[in-house]
Amino acid sequence: DTGVSQDPRHKITKRGQNVTFRCDPISEHNRLYWYRQTLGQGPEFLTYFQNEAQLEKSRLLSDRFSAERPKGSFSTLEIQRTEQGDSAMYLCASSSQGGAMEKLFFGSGTQLSVL
């Protein structure tokens, strides 16, 4: 168990550029979540996958955001035409089961700064 891995840890980009983040969940975890966290706030749910199927997307996930999880393993989160308001920590989490026992295992996040 190597934990949830996210890459890169930090990303600085200029407004209008596209960025892509990667998340490698814990092996065998079939659920994968993306959250966004701004300074001083708790994480906010963006979207989640069960295997390769994207089952839910938050209203926070505008049309500029897209997430994929091909083959039900790693996931990518892409932001097109970045805006300064996109600056945040993007967290990925995975879990192995649903129901009351579901525990989320989080990665250390990707810190995005849009200049």
Added chain:
Amino acid sequence: DAKTTQPTSMDCAEGRAANLPCNHSTISGNEYVYWYRQIHSQGPQYIIHGLKNNETNEMASLIITEDRKSSTLILPHATLRDTAVYYCIVRVVDNAGKSTFGDGTTLTVKP
């Protein structure tokens, strides 16, 4: 999911018990209470969860009042490494891990 209310910050002396309260007065019968913590520059870490009975694990104890409108997370012997933001979350079991974290309580353990 029910809304939770937590104090913004708390201090605790090293070696003493840290008692972190959470109010969830609108909790429904099918909602569980979960606690996570987030140490600076890391992702949140699961601590414990419960429905109505008190729970204990290697990290902490969770005390839920009989009416389930509030709960307390207890770290029995706080260390400096327990300094973190602690989140109390209430969620319906079948809402998956789609949790509403709120702003949490910043616990500072002092030597």
